Amino acid sequence: MPHFDLSALARHGLVTTVLCCLIALVLALGGQGAWDVQLAYALSIGLTSWLVIDLGRLWLSRHAAIPWPAGWRGGALVLAGIATGMAVGTALGNAYSGRPLGGLDLWQRHGGAGALLITVAASVGMSVFFYQRGKSQHLQAQIVQVQRDAAEARLKLLEAQLEPHMVFNTLANLRALIATDPVRAQDMLDHLIDYLRATLSASRVPLHPLAEEFERLRDYLELMAVRMGARLAYALELPDDLRAVPVPPLLLQPLVENAIRHGLEPQVQGGRITVRASVISGAPPRLRLQVQDSGAGLGPLPALPEAPGRHFGLAQVRERLATLHGADATLELIAESAGGINATITFPLKT
Known part of the structure; x- marks a missing residue:
């Protein structure tokens, strides 16, 4: 019964x-x-x-x-x-x-x-x-079922908005490269095709292992390295015991995009991005995901109007975290003393 x-x-x-x-x-x-x-x-x-x-x-x-x-x-x-x-x-x-x-x-x-x-x-x-x-x-x-259905529908809407945004930014970079270096632009286009083939299919699921999230970030950073060359260095630090932790697809992607676009690209010398996963002990334990760059930092507010969509990625990350975890999830942007930004996400650890 x-x-x-x-x-x-x-x-x-x-x-x-x-x-x-x-x-x-x-x-x-x-x-x-x-x-x-x-x-x-x-x-x-x-x-x-x-x-x-x-x-x-x-x-x-x-x-x-x-x-x-x-x-x-x-x-x-x-x-x-x-x-x-x-x-x-x-x-x-x-x-x-x-x-x-x-x-x-x-x-x-x-x-x-x-x-x-x-x-x-x-x-x-x-x-x-x-x-x-x-x-x-x-x-x-x-x-409870209606609330769960509403949350899933909202997550799908946010992900559907996020994917075109990522593609738009990448195509804008590709357009700029075509005028200066067609050979590298062709190489970048090949990388983009491979990246989209892997990413768009993976983003159709509500959650995927953190290891897959890091693999997609590696693909994206390799794609950006075609355009930036030696100006871009990166490191991905994922402990083995966190590889299977479920996270939303493309959760860290907007933070890495922001770090490149607003932190590293404005600098002549470029910089370094480090993506790191760790655990904050407690009851319950929390997962901490960090995207740290050595770029231009927060800096003064611009005198001219910002480009459309400048903060789109951050807003998407915050909304997705709020939909999944409510007040239990946080996103913080911290200015590093040596320059650059440390974007830190925390939410309850689920295995």
Whole structure:
């Protein structure tokens, strides 16, 4: 049964047992008989009714989203639970108290009408509780599913926006190289074709191993090295124990692009980019991804309007992190004392 939960069933049984004990105590204090006799009747009737209703609802709703039978079957189940509880429970109570198993003197001398009324009230109360709890869990599950679908749709939209942006930047670099060095431009175009073939297919999945992310960065940096030559140096530092960690595709790509475009290219001598992955210990541990460059740094604000899309990559990274991890993820840009920028991403480590 898809709704069956042993721990929940045990909790329901415990609540029913406590309720039966309270009913027996009230009846005993009201002069309806000895405490142990009342307890025997209460437990026999109450637990039998509970088992019929609780197990019956799970069986009848095994193909439904809400763990309670719809329509007339729900009411019929409650009536069946009450009838079975009274019949079986009375027989067990009579057996404990030494009365004949079919004896009806329980109704005249020992509050049988009151026992029936209490059984009906308790059974209806339990049934309403099961129905409302099941409906609440169903609605909560629907809300979680809608939120998950919305997050996945947003991630796909952000990735669909990011890929053309990356291609546009690369083609702009290629256009500039065509005018100055056609041979190197041809070499760069060959690298671009290989890079796109590997990258665009990999970016169609929501997550991929960190090792693949670093491989795509290596391809991209090799592509940029065709244009920049000796002005570009790079290092990729990925510990073996982090290679399989899942991350969104193209997560670090915008940070590397920004480091080249706004850090290294404005400098005559170029510079170096280091991409590093590490773990921040704690409970829970966090993954730290750094893109560090030795470029021009943050520098003063430009006097002229910035080119369109200058901060597009950073905004994309922040939105994707917020969609996946909410407030648990951060992106920081820190100016290095020796020059350059250290862009650092942190979020909970998942293996």
